[in-house]
Amino acid sequence: MSSDSSLGASSLSESDAASNPPAKRILVVTGGHRVAIDDFLGAIAAICDERGWVWAHATRPSAQRWLTPDFAGQWDVILLHDIAGLALKRGAEPLPIAPDPGVAEDLVALLDAGQGMVVLHHAISSWPAWEGWAEAIGARFLYAPGRLRGVDLPSSGYRVGRFTVQVTDTAHPICQGVSDFEIDDELYFAPVLTDRIQPILCHDADMSGELFQDTFDEVSNGASTGVTCADRAADGGLHGGSRLMGWTTV
Numbered sequence: 001m002s003s004d005s006s007l008g009a010s011s012l013s014e015s016d017a018a019s020n021p022p023a024k025r026i027l028v029v030t031g032g033h034r035v036a037i038d039d040f041l042g043a044i045a046a047i048c049d050e051r052g053w054v055w056a057h058a059t060r061p062s063a064q065r066w067l068t069p070d071f072a073g074q075w076d077v078i079l080l081h082d083i084a085g086l087a088l089k090r091g092a093e094p095l096p097i098a099p100d101p102g103v104a105e106d107l108v109a110l111l112d113a114g115q116g117m118v119v120l121h122h123a124i125s126s127w128p129a130w131e132g133w134a135e136a137i138g139a140r141f142l143y144a145p146g147r148l149r150g151v152d153l154p155s156s157g158y159r160v161g162r163f164t165v166q167v168t169d170t171a172h173p174i175c176q177g178v179s180d181f182e183i184d185d186e187l188y189f190a191p192v193l194t195d196r197i198q199p200i201l202c203h204d205a206d207m208s209g210e211l212f213q214d215t216f217d218e219v220s221n222g223a224s225t226g227v228t229c230a231d232r233a234a235d236g237g238l239h240g241g242s243r244l245m246g247w248t249t250v
Contacts, residue, residue, distance in 0.1 A: 024053040027075040029067075031060030032083035033122055040081065060084060068106040072113035079118045085127035086143060091222035094143035096129040104130055111136060121186070138197040138249045141190040144216050148191055151238060156190035157212030157229035163187070163205035165245055172200050174248070187212075189229045192242040201246030209234055209241070 028044055030037060041057060048055045058066055060082050067078070087095040099107075104127075111117070117137075119126075125141040127133040131148060134140035140148060142156045162184045167175050187205055189212040209229035217227035234241025 024048075024051070024076045025074070026053055026055040027066060027078045028055055028057045029060070029063045029078065029080050029082050030057065031063060032086065032126075033088065035081065044079075064103060067103075067110055069109040069113050072110055072115045075115070077116045077118055079120060080123040080126070081120045082123055083125050085129060085133075086125060088143065088219060090219060093220045094128075094216065096144070096146075098129040099127060104132065108132070108136070124188075124190070134191075135193065135196060136249060138247055139190060139192045141188055142215075143219060149193075149238065153191060153238070154229075154232060155214055155216030156188060156240065157209070157214050158186050158188055159212045160184070160186050161205055163203045166202050166204065167200070168202050169198070169200045172198075172248075174246075175200055189232075189234070189240040190242075191238045191240060192236070192244055192247075194237045194242075194244075196249050197244075197247035198250055199244050199247045202243045203245045205243070207234065207241045207243060 026044070026048060028041070030040070044055055044057075047053075063082070064084070085097045085099060087097060119137045122141065124137060124139045125143055128140065128142065128144070128146055134148060140146075142148075142153060145155050146153055162182060164180055164182050166180045167178055169175055187203070187207075189207065189209060209232050212229040213224055214227040214229060218224045229240065232241075233239045236242045236244075
């Protein structure tokens with residue numbers, strides 16, 4: 001691995017390996033956005049340790065080298081908690097960056113090879129200059145006004161609150177052993193491509209636009225000036241306002 005990658009986790013002895021199925025292998029990708037990285041990786045380590053999984057951490061930009069069909073199947077799942085293709089700096093307008101030559105093709109080929117990915121939280125903001133990525137993951141959080149499916153859309157919004165996450169597809173393998181739970185977390189007012197997804201989780205939070213801070217306002221000005229997502233044509237889909245919390249793409 002590159003110098004900005006790290007390997008973690010629950011190591012198994014040779015005798016353990018002989019009597020147990022292979023440990024799940026997780027690649028965690030971060031970068032492009034400030035996060036409480038020690039807390040986040042601590043949570044990943046605890047989850048993997050409890051289950052006997054092994055995991056590795058790679059950061060952008062070098063992490064992109066792992067996201068090619070050459071490594072398809074090396075990881076049971078790739079967990080994306082990054083923002084790719086977007087330059088963010090407080091006090092400046094977010095700047096979309098198109099994928100370098102071959103990057104989009106490699107990502108598509110990786111998915112076509114059957115590689116499983118979990119796109120977590122702000123990672124749905126990645127590659128705003130590449131519409132195909134939104135189609136692949138079923139959503140897009142817009143840090144700046146943008147265009148999707150031929151429609152001009154405003155920047156997305158967020159708010160933090162306590163709400164209940166509800167399992168909508170109890171028969172889905174991902175939801176095995178999962179029941180409804182309460183959480184304090186960040187919610188998004190952003191496009192969801194409902195014809196591309198199979199919902200598995202939703203939430204019960206109030207999605208009124210006036211409760212959501214407009215992200216372009218906050219980032220480009222360095223702090224909020226009070227712009228919200230009020231008076232937007234929320235439709236639970238392309239125009240935001242969805243209560244969907246988790247899904248798979250089809």
